[in-house]
Amino acid sequence: MRIKIADVSGFCFGVERVIELVEKKSKETPVDTLGPLIHNPVVVRELEKKGVKAVSSLKETKKKAVVIRAHGVPPDIYREAENLNINLFDGTCPFVKIVQNMAKKLCEDGYEVVVVGKKHHPEVIGVVGYTNGKALVVSSPEEARSIPLKKKRVGVVVQTTFRFDVFAKCVEELMRRAHEVRVFNTRCSDTDRRQEAAIKLAKEVEVVIVVGGKNSSNTRRLYELTEKQGVKAYHIESPDELKSSWFNGVEEVGIIGGASTPQKVVEEVVERIKSFEISHHS
């Protein structure tokens, strides 16, 4: 059995960056993270073992330093930290920072700001904060058609990991309703590259194992995309979920990790699959 890892797999730039930040800072001073650092329970559990706790608000921490995760936060968190005398280490992904800045600029320039993304996603909550809560959030063309627009000048940003096709449809609906639609395509190119790698992989193998948090939307999307190619696909969080029966008679297996999946977990998955083969042959 041949095992193939996708060309793009595991931590994206922003996740790698914030994990390095936590590792570095936690050696210097006790830190917590504001919210689970990434959408990956394996990583979050490991951090907990090291004493890095995911707190749901700044008031909850007992430490003097808190790490902002890659998703970013609304600006009032920075003010709150100052009031509480908490030192913030900002792990906001630079690509998310662009979304926040563009939303802020559009708002200041008098545009009706529309964020295309999931309303309850932490990244989107953070971005909306940069418009003083004024931005409207749409996640479907239907919503884009019906949200109440007060202005004929609409400024659009998009959640970094949002689907391009739905994003484009939302913009189309806004174009029907506004004189001017100023779109910043703030999607992260990693998302596309990873999705393309998933599709390519699915065409080359018989079974694809998608590794990543069940609560990670980018990982779930990888699973959907691979399955759509007609290949047998499984979405797992850890090697323990693998079943040897999935690989009976299979010659080529593909593996891809989501943007919040550590390379270590991907490697463990590879080892586990290899061990099935050995036990088959023995």
Added chain:
Amino acid sequence: MRIKIADVSGFCFGVERVIELVEKKSKETPVDTLGPLIHNPVVVRELEKKGVKAVSSLKETKKKAVVIRAHGVPPDIYREAENLNINLFDGTCPFVKIVQNMAKKLCEDGYEVVVVGKKHHPEVIGVVGYTNGKALVVSSPEEARSIPLKKKRVGVVVQTTFRFDVFAKCVEELMRRAHEVRVFNTRCSDTDRRQEAAIKLAKEVEVVIVVGGKNSSNTRRLYELTEKQGVKAYHIESPDELKSSWFNGVEEVGIIGGASTPQKVVEEVVERIKSFEISHHS
């Protein structure tokens, strides 16, 4: 046989305005028009009878005054007129003026300007002139995908009479390629209202007569749209093209005039159809 006229039919705002301008000015002083005034041979022939000639360049006229038609012209025409000591009466449609101004502004603001429209349409030639010839013109998503973009900031305007669905697809392709796409939806609302009226009419009658120049793209589009509704449709320029056989056994006929079709021609069409009925009955 009942004859129904579409809710929107005949001259649009811009055409009515320029025809009034020519009629008014030609009473004061001899004038020519730069290009055929509108895409309707009936109107153009009538103007010729009144001594208003359609010249293809300013050098061609022997008069001291020339009317700019609703489509507008590139700015160098205004300079040329000054040099030739020709008085220009500007009939550029105010909606086309917006396209020109927006293209100019986007160009000055450093955007790569893309005009969605037909490259050889006089309106588009005029608009491109307002970017010093720098604007790129696309009329299909394929072109939007392949034109060479030098910048990552793209400013988009659209020909007033262009199809919305193709326009939206072009913008979608540009969104794939640029960081920022700033779209001014410069389509004219008359186009939509007229098309909606055509669709409504087609659903209410058995035969639709679309009246307007064969060289008028908005009229051709009305014909396409009505035919798509499953009704029998004919595109004619003048009542002489009508055939009585089209109306055998027909109870409801609908008529719609293009944006450059005089109400008079529509009325003549109505009369001719009525005359068929009388001769049927006699």
